[in-house]
Amino acid sequence: MGHDKVTATVAATSHSAVESIVGALAELEGEIDSMSTRVDEMKKRLLAHSNEEVDKLKQQIISMANEEAKRIVEAAKTEAELESEQIMRDADRNLAAIKKNIDTSFDKAVESIVKTVLGQETTEKPIEKPEKKAPKIKKYNSEGKPIN
Numbered sequence: 795m796g797h798d799k800v801t802a803t804v805a806a807t808s809h810s811a812v813e814s815i816v817g818a819l820a821e822l823e824g825e826i827d828s829m830s831t832r833v834d835e836m837k838k839r840l841l842a843h844s845n846e847e848v849d850k851l852k853q854q855i856i857s858m859a860n861e862e863a864k865r866i867v868e869a870a871k872t873e874a875e876l877e878s879e880q881i882m883r884d885a886d887r888n889l890a891a892i893k894k895n896i897d898t899s900f901d902k903a904v905e906s907i908v909k910t911v912l913g914q915e916t917t918e919k920p921i922e923k924p925e926k927k928a929p930k931i932k933k934y935n936s937e938g939k940p941i942n
Contacts, residue, residue, distance in 0.1 A: 933941040 935941050
């Protein structure tokens, strides 16, 4: 019986140790599940934060691109305005030269017409009209052949 008592004590101790190990393993499994859940939540928060940062960066890039586009458009507009002003100055100079030529030619034309009407000789060469020559009369002999 002594032996049975030792065996019973060892069995009871073993059983108690097994229960203790099983309980520890169950507790460990619960903690692992809890950690896994927290890791999943952290992943979701990290992903959400990353998406927010990406959206902020997109907005910053769009804003920078818009500002650069405005600068480019303003520079092109300024350049076009300067070119337009230069074209206007050139056109004004050309117009003034044309008006001067018209005024000069008009005065000469009026003077020439007045002198012509008054019968005075003009300093301008009159337009020469080609002279009309009478057609040469051909002479023929008695045989009907032209004579040179």
